[in-house]
Amino acid sequence: MALNELQYEFKVDNPTTILKENYHYGVVGSGDMEVLMEKKDLGGAVKVKVVTPVSGFDKVWERVLKKFVTENSMGDVSLEINDNNATPVVVTMRLRQALAELVKEAEGGDK
């Protein structure tokens, strides 16, 4: 019954960290999620924590997250996700949107 907490760590070659100290994106609606990205000294790794009511999809989460980290050559970033039954497609889309918005905000400096 309790919430599941999943932890992952990924490492890619020549990683870069994010442009802001931290960034929050998304709303934990039904079938949706939020992510909190933070710049952190993790020896080049990316640490991910997922909190979700769904059990048995650990491997799917791992693949989706690994792909996202690899695609964007991320490192020294901590990701925390609160999930409420989001499908892998939605997770991928939200993570990409979050990163795109983060870059836009960091470059534009507009709020």
Added chain:
Amino acid sequence: MANWDDLQKSSFLESSARERALGLVDKGTFTEFISPIDRMSSPHLPVLGEAVEFDDGIVVGVGLIGKKPVFVVSQEGKFIGGSVGEVGGAKMVNTIKLAVDMYDKMKAENPDLPEEKRPAVVVSFETGGVRLHEANAGLLAHAEVMDQIQDARGKVPIIGVIGSKVGCFGGMGFVAAATDVIIMSEFGRLGLTGPEVIEQELGKEEFDAGNRALVYRTTGGKHKYIMQDCNFMVEDTIASFRDQIAEVVKISIDEMEGLRRIGSLELVEEQIKLVELAAKMQPSDSKDVWAHFGNEKPEELTDMPYDEFMKVVKRYPKQS
């Protein structure tokens, strides 16, 4: 997060709690209290296996409108229907308390505190009331918010804005009624027992919650505007709500009393008169009541565009 200028043109109905909070105050002035980075999520939901959110479905903070500090509380309907639990409730209560404390402090330092610098509170309601998963804490939060609103009376205006998907129902319907001013769009909905709950308890014959037109003409912004349950009706953009708030905060705190719905003997008498009217009329539909207040073709009001509606509508003539 969209930038402030884009937000102004955005539909208020479609906007998230954080977007509304950001867009309702002047550009670049919003500072969030207990933001997602503080990870103040509900302690009760994990044991029930329910998803949590870092902000517990409520965004609070402070910004400026002109020189005026405006404290904002904005509820997120997508997270468990915008329901109020322990953390979200505490954020709401303490934001109002901060505004009152700030007023007291400013007034102590400067007895001639000009009206334009006095703090105000804006609550963007999007909620069904108490979060049933943490019912006791949620109920307590409602009582505490009511308390704070009373403490703020005569000091800090509390402005309710309603124009989001979930509307404002349940215990928060009572809280909204206790504010000084209510601003709605026609898509805002306000009531105590929500349509689905009425249907569930009393059956489809009593109230068909699937009938959108019926739901809107019973709880929607236009009906509430006619009944004087909301003071101002605006178009569905963040800018329209913002502009109306900017106008409302110019009203002096004494005049603000006249915009309230509850809180004095005269207002109680006024409400009783409405109940008597309802008992006498036995209306079968809101349209009967609209007609009674002089709207000759009430059926035309429902689909009428905003500008035209505002020109032709006749409202319940308030006595006090």
